[in-house]
Amino acid sequence: MLRSKIAGIGSYVPEKVVTNDDLSKVMDTNDEWIQERTGIKERRYGKKHEETTTTIGARAAEIAIERAGIQKEDVDFIIFATLSPDYYFPGCGVLLQRELGITKTEIGALDIRNQCSGFVYGLSVADQFVRSGMYKNVLLVGSEMHSMGLDFTTRGRNVTVIFGDGAGAVVVQPTEEENEGVLTTCLHSDGTYAEKLAFLNPGSHGGYHEKYTGEETDYGYSDAEYGEIFLNKHMVENAQIYPHMEGQFVFKLAVQKFPEVIKEALDKTGLGAEDIDMFIPHQANLRISQFVQKRLGLSDDQVWNNIQKYGNTTAASIPVALCEAVENGAVKKGDLVCLAAFGSGFTWGSALLRW
Numbered sequence: 499m500l501r502s503k504i505a506g507i508g509s510y511v512p513e514k515v516v517t518n519d520d521l522s523k524v525m526d527t528n529d530e531w532i533q534e535r536t537g538i539k540e541r542r543y544g545k546k547h548e549e550t551t552t553t554i555g556a557r558a559a560e561i562a563i564e565r566a567g568i569q570k571e572d573v574d575f576i577i578f579a580t581l582s583p584d585y586y587f588p589g590c591g592v593l594l595q596r597e598l599g600i601t602k603t604e605i606g607a608l609d610i611r612n613q614c615s616g617f618v619y620g621l622s623v624a625d626q627f628v629r630s631g632m633y634k635n636v637l638l639v640g641s642e643m644h645s646m647g648l649d650f651t652t653r654g655r656n657v658t659v660i661f662g663d664g665a666g667a668v669v670v671q672p673t674e675e676e677n678e679g680v681l682t683t684c685l686h687s688d689g690t691y692a693e694k695l696a697f698l699n700p701g702s703h704g705g706y707h708e709k710y711t712g713e714e715t716d717y718g719y720s721d722a723e724y725g726e727i728f729l730n731k732h733m734v735e736n737a738q739i740y741p742h743m744e745g746q747f748v749f750k751l752a753v754q755k756f757p758e759v760i761k762e763a764l765d766k767t768g769l770g771a772e773d774i775d776m777f778i779p780h781q782a783n784l785r786i787s788q789f790v791q792k793r794l795g796l797s798d799d800q801v802w803n804n805i806q807k808y809g810n811t812t813a814a815s816i817p818v819a820l821c822e823a824v825e826n827g828a829v830k831k832g833d834l835v836c837l838a839a840f841g842s843g844f845t846w847g848s849a850l851l852r853w
């Protein structure tokens with residue numbers, strides 16, 4: 499039976515380390531609050547004007563391509579997951595193709611906007627393409643450059659302290675080996691609470707969400723012309739161009755959905771939590787990961803957490819953590835690896851793979 503497998507994995511995080519103390523110099527926050535609530539000690543920020551979501555994604559992709567034992571020109575499909583793209587459009591998929599110097603046009607590039615679950619969604623799409631025989635070398639990248647679009651004042655502290663920059667990439671290839679590759683993926687969504695964790699402006703909404711949220715916000719539309727609905731001076735002057743998150747609401751749903759979607763994957767494959775060798779959760783919050791670990795009955799060496807060093811890198815967090823676990827010998831051939839994510843949308847998902 500044809501399956502897909504991760505044939506190569508790479509990651510890249512920018513050099514600049516930003517500690518909690520560094521953030522406390524520009525906003526009213528402190529190391530104790532951040533560590534206690536999230537587990538985060540520091541995060542990385544890209545070089546302004548030099549590094550972008552695409553360029554750091556390319557650094558991770560180059561490593562994944564080399565480790566897969568292929569050439570860049572062998573890539574036949576690109577999937578790029580991010581919520582912090584270089585441009586509003588076109589997406590980072592084609593920019594990555596250019597950055598890597600892939601000049602052939604017999605290739606497709608797909609952009610995924612599924613935020614924290616972007617990598618799991620991307621892996622599922624790659625898996626289907628490979629299983630169907632359509633593509634042989636799918637390059638899947640999750641990359642974020644959050645630091646360029648956060649509110650570095652006390653007003654934005656609940657969001658800003660959590661997020662960091664980073665990129666991870668994998669090459670997904672076919673395998674006919676019995677005991678190897680992606681066993682299953684499970685994907686879910688619920689748009690009911692779309693605005694609970696969202697970045698609304700710039701956008702064409704024109705207040706559309708008010709019928710769902712019941713909350714009226716002044717976006718300066720009374721004076722706005724057609725071309726200004728998307729983005730106007732009022733939004734910029736009133737700090738409406740930053741991510742918004744209702745943290746406790748997100749937390750409560752995350753601790754419910756993570757275990758559910760992992761159980762679903764285990765049930766589908768006839769496996770149990772005791773079969774998991776390594777659990778790589780999306781690095782949203784150390785407390786969420788610890789809660790899920792406990793629910794699954796896993797020991798500390800069966801879970802990979804690195805949010806302490808990198809913060810939440812959204813679409814990049816799973817491939818960065820998986821790459822680190824592999825490089826440290828914590829994931830070995832034949833191991834059952836479980837990936838799971840939950841985030842804005844809300845969208846969530848899981849994947850089980852035999853390494």
Ligand code: COA
Pocket residue numbers: 526527528531532535536614655656657659743744745746747748749752782783786810840841842
């Ligand atoms: N530093 C210091 N104080 C802060 C702060 C910061 N960075 N951010 C918020 N606070 C304050 C709040 O203003 C509030 O003050 P008040 O009590 O005087 O009003 C207080 O801390 C508690 O805020 P609250 O938002 O209730 O904290 P919390 O315990 O829910 O923790 C999160 C906040 C964001 C850490 C937590 O809700 C969380 O992690 N949620 C999940 C987020 C997530 O995973 N997002 C990504 C999804 S993929």
